[in-house]
Amino acid sequence: MPAGGRPTVRSRRLGTALRQYRHAAKIDQPRAAEIIAASQARVSRLETGHVTARVIEVRLLLDAYGVKDPVERAKLEELAKHSKNRGWWLEHAEQLRPDYLDHIALEDDATYIRQWQPALVPGLLQTPSYAEAIIAAGPDYIAPDVLAQLVKVREARQAKIGEGGASYAAVFWEVAVVHPLVSIDTHREQLSAILTAMKRKNVTVQVLPLSAGVLVGSIPAFSSFSFDSEPTVEAVAMENLRGTSVLEDPKDLAAYGNAFDLLRSAALAPEASARLIRDVLRGMKEE
Numbered sequence: 068m069p070a071g072g073r074p075t076v077r078s079r080r081l082g083t084a085l086r087q088y089r090h091a092a093k094i095d096q097p098r099a100a101e102i103i104a105a106s107q108a109r110v111s112r113l114e115t116g117h118v119t120a121r122v123i124e125v126r127l128l129l130d131a132y133g134v135k136d137p138v139e140r141a142k143l144e145e146l147a148k149h150s151k152n153r154g155w156w157l158e159h160a161e162q163l164r165p166d167y168l169d170h171i172a173l174e175d176d177a178t179y180i181r182q183w184q185p186a187l188v189p190g191l192l193q194t195p196s197y198a199e200a201i202i203a204a205g206p207d208y209i210a211p212d213v214l215a216q217l218v219k220v221r222e223a224r225q226a227k228i229g230e231g232g233a234s235y236a237a238v239f240w241e242v243a244v245v246h247p248l249v250s251i252d253t254h255r256e257q258l259s260a261i262l263t264a265m266k267r268k269n270v271t272v273q274v275l276p277l278s279a280g281v282l283v284g285s286i287p288a289f290s291s292f293s294f295d296s297e298p299t300v301e302a303v304a305m306e307n308l309r310g311t312s313v314l315e316d317p318k319d320l321a322a323y324g325n326a327f328d329l330l331r332s333a334a335l336a337p338e339a340s341a342r343l344i345r346d347v348l349r350g351m352k353e354e
Contacts, residue, residue, distance in 0.1 A: 076172040076313070079116030080294075080302070081146040083315060085128055086114040092132040102131045119150040142295065155223060162216050166311040170290070170304045173313070174224055177233050179293035181300075181327050184239040185283045187248065188257055189290075191225050192237060192264055192272070197257040198222075200249040206308065228270060234298070236271040238330045240283050244274055244347055251351065258348050265341055273334035274343055282333055286326050300324040 089099055096114075100107045103124045112118040120128075125147045129140055156163070156171040163171075174180060174191075182189040187201060198221045203214055228235045247254035265272050275283065291300045303314040303323045314320065335343065 075116065075150055076169045076302075077146050077150040077176065078119050079315075081120055081125070081143055081150060082114040082116040084143055084146075085120070085125070085132075088129065088132040088134055089114075094131065099128060099131070103127050120147045122147045138295070156220065159216060159220050162213055163220065164310055166313070169313050170306075170311045171220075171224060173292045173302050173304060174227060174233075174290075176294055177227075177292040178295060179234045179291075179298040180228070180236075181291040181298075182235075182237045182239075182289075183286060183327060183330050184237070184243070184288045185286070186240065186242060186288075188243050188261065189237045189239055190221055191228055191235060192261055193221060194253070194257050194260045195222060196253045197249055200253055228264075228267070231267070231269045234269050236273075236327075236331070238273045238275055238327070238334050240275045240279075241277045241343070244344055245277075255348065255351055258344050262341060262344055262348075265337065271337055272340055273331060273337055274340040275330060275334040279333050282330065286330065289323055289326075291320075291323055291327060300327075 089096075096107045096110045099110045103110070105124075109118065113120045113124070122144050125143050126140075129143065134140060154172060154175055156168055156175075160168060180191070182191060184190075187193075188197060190198070193201070195218050199214060199218050202217050202221075203209065209217070227233050244258065249257070261272060264270050288306055290304045292302045292304070293299055294301050300320045300323060301315075303320060305312045305314065314323070334340070
């Protein structure tokens with residue numbers, strides 16, 4: 068069973084894929100249970116992610132469902148192998164919400180990460196001092212030791228990008244560049260850090276102009292994740308006041324994939340975005 072008795076992101080992703088392939092093959096759960104010599108209840112729990120499928124079960128089911136693509140089969144077998152693995156983030160599990168742990172697990176598995184943030188610098192680009200200021204400004208009181216831990220977790224999340232482990236694209240509104248929400252020193256440091264990040268081959272940053280106000284108001288902050296060699300959206304995480312919601316329905320994924328494409332098209336090109344950030348930095352130094 069996944070740790071803690073609740074589905075992990077990996078076990079849930081695997082279960083969702085197995086259920087979709089079973090439906091496509093027009094095979095019911097009793098027949099799937101016969102294929103792996105198990106109970107129908109186990110098949111149901113496999114498909115909801117409440118139990119972790121063994122690799123042999125995955126192979127037998129994919130054979131029965133007619134899934135021949137070697138890349139897809141390998142991906143699902145890897146999910147079965149690693150569904151129970153403890154990620155680095157579980158060391159902080161006592162201080163982190165389960166939905167936030169899911170978000171981090173998605174990032175850790177992703178090959179493509181896309182972030183849209185209408186008011187702030189996206190989390191995967193935040194400096195420690197900027198992150199500390201933003202987290203501390205939230206509506207809930209956070210003890211100093213917990214705050215320090217949350218900042219440390221945010222830094223650790225960024226290692227995936229810094230090491231080139233995923234292709235990362237971020238779009239955020241110009242307000243986050245021209246209007247400091249934190250101290251001037253922290254804002255200056257943050258803008259410089261964005262320019263440094265933009266030099267990485269796996270990072271693309273674009274600023275959405277102030278003139279795109281209506282577009283900004285219609286699309287809430289979100290992160291999307293892809294897990295293959297193509298950037299097809301396979302999961303979306305949306306942060307809200309009390310937690311993070313993970314969306315996996317195909318219609319939701321298509322909608323957020325289209326939303327990011329719309330934002331990216333309306334945003335300044337990466338080169339123009341870098342010029343804007345440099346101009347703002349230059350103006351701050353002159354002041």
